[in-house]
Amino acid sequence: MNFEDIPKMIRHLGRTLFGSAPIAPVTDLTGKTAIITGASPGSIGFETAKTLAAWGGNVIITTRSNPDATVRALVAALSLEGKSANITGHTLDLTDAQSVNSFAEWFQKNDENRLHILINNAGIHLDLLSQWKEPTRTPDGFEIHWRTNYLGSAMLTHLLLPQLKNAGAIDGDARVINVSSHLHNKGLNSELFSQQRPYDSWEAYGQSKLATVHHAFEIQRRFAQQFNVKGYVLHPGAIATNISGKGLEGTGLLQKLRNLFSPIEALILLSPTEGAQTQIYCASHPSIIGGFYYERCERGDVNTESSDTLVAERLWDETQTWIQSVCNTSETGTQQTVKL
Numbered sequence: 001m002n003f004e005d006i007p008k009m010i011r012h013l014g015r016t017l018f019g020s021a022p023i024a025p026v027t028d029l030t031g032k033t034a035i036i037t038g039a040s041p042g043s044i045g046f047e048t049a050k051t052l053a054a055w056g057g058n059v060i061i062t063t064r065s066n067p068d069a070t071v072r073a074l075v076a077a078l079s080l081e082g083k084s085a086n087i088t089g090h091t092l093d094l095t096d097a098q099s100v101n102s103f104a105e106w107f108q109k110n111d112e113n114r115l116h117i118l119i120n121n122a123g124i125h126l127d128l129l130s131q132w133k134e135p136t137r138t139p140d141g142f143e144i145h146w147r148t149n150y151l152g153s154a155m156l157t158h159l160l161l162p163q164l165k166n167a168g169a170i171d172g173d174a175r176v177i178n179v180s181s182h183l184h185n186k187g188l189n190s191e192l193f194s195q196q197r198p199y200d201s202w203e204a205y206g207q208s209k210l211a212t213v214h215h216a217f218e219i220q221r222r223f224a225q226q227f228n229v230k231g232y233v234l235h236p237g238a239i240a241t242n243i244s245g246k247g248l249e250g251t252g253l254l255q256k257l258r259n260l261f262s263p264i265e266a267l268i269l270l271s272p273t274e275g276a277q278t279q280i281y282c283a284s285h286p287s288i289i290g291g292f293y294y295e296r297c298e299r300g301d302v303n304t305e306s307s308d309t310l311v312a313e314r315l316w317d318e319t320q321t322w323i324q325s326v327c328n329t330s331e332t333g334t335q336q337t338v339k340l
């Protein structure tokens, strides 16, 4: 940690604990198609899907398993509010290239050829107690946070770019919204291509989230002017969702204590509905500007590492090389490029 970061961190903590939650203004999304990854009940993805559907959007949600149950839960929650909804679901595992391919193919076959909003929301933050001495790796050999939070979402975005460009060309507005985290501040450009520091799972999470910032800014630079496809990235807040339960899995007593004190956690943290607001805002606000980092429904402070456009370009290129390799072969991965 840098001493210059302290005022920023105090302000962040103060707003997290004591600030009132901002609310995204209602916007008519009739005629817009939105994909939200990772929308399991209890998550901010679920609340985001609920709102975008309530505002008239054609919403597609993904979960790792049983998406139909999530769709039913969303429809039931909306009908309690007297609203009907246009929601479908599909399985998606971002760590499995085949699964990402199948989802993109399914979307392309089943939906019209336009995608207005892609919210790369699904993510993990495991090992909250920072006990891992070595990285946990996915079957194709990547550090698990990097593979889930960044690489999988980048691959999905790549496969859906034709539909995003169509929406941008026909309707003048398509958006990719990457859900990052304040912890992207733990990321360093020098660590993006090969690991120099001893492994620390919080830093690994930060690296994956810094990469999502570069990715969103690069989308803005590459596609906003010519194709009306804009890139947004955001910190949703500190929110009581399922993420911390998963991050404490296997910790025995601590997990039990957390369950016991979850009502207090819910008092301190934002609710999923509150935590969903910034991504709803980025997805829907008619005049929000692309290419920035958002927090609490307004522009926020982003890690200065993200202003290095050469790093962003290299990350983009190496990621594309990897994506091509997994798209062109039937195998589910390669360790040749993009951070082992």
Ligand SMILES: NC(=O)c1ccc[n+]([C@@H]2O[C@H](COP(=O)([O-])OP(=O)(O)OC[C@H]3O[C@@H](n4cnc5c(N)ncnc54)[C@H](OP(=O)(O)O)[C@@H]3O)[C@@H](O)[C@H]2O)c1
Residues within 6 Å of the ligand: 037, 038, 039, 040, 042, 043, 044, 045, 062, 063, 064, 065, 092, 093, 094, 095, 121, 122, 123, 124, 125, 148, 179, 180, 181, 182, 235, 236, 237, 238, 239, 240, 241, 242, 243, 244, 246
């Ligand atoms: N909660 C916070 O305080 C906080 C703070 C900063 C940033 N964020 C970010 O906000 C986003 C949403 O998190 P959340 O708090 O709503 O957590 P959550 O309740 O755990 O929801 C995460 C969603 O991502 C899905 N997911 C996990 N691994 C996946 C994979 N390999 N492939 C596809 N989907 C996968 C989960 O599916 P399963 O249900 O199957 O696991 C779930 O639907 C994440 O990107 C997270 O990093 C959260």
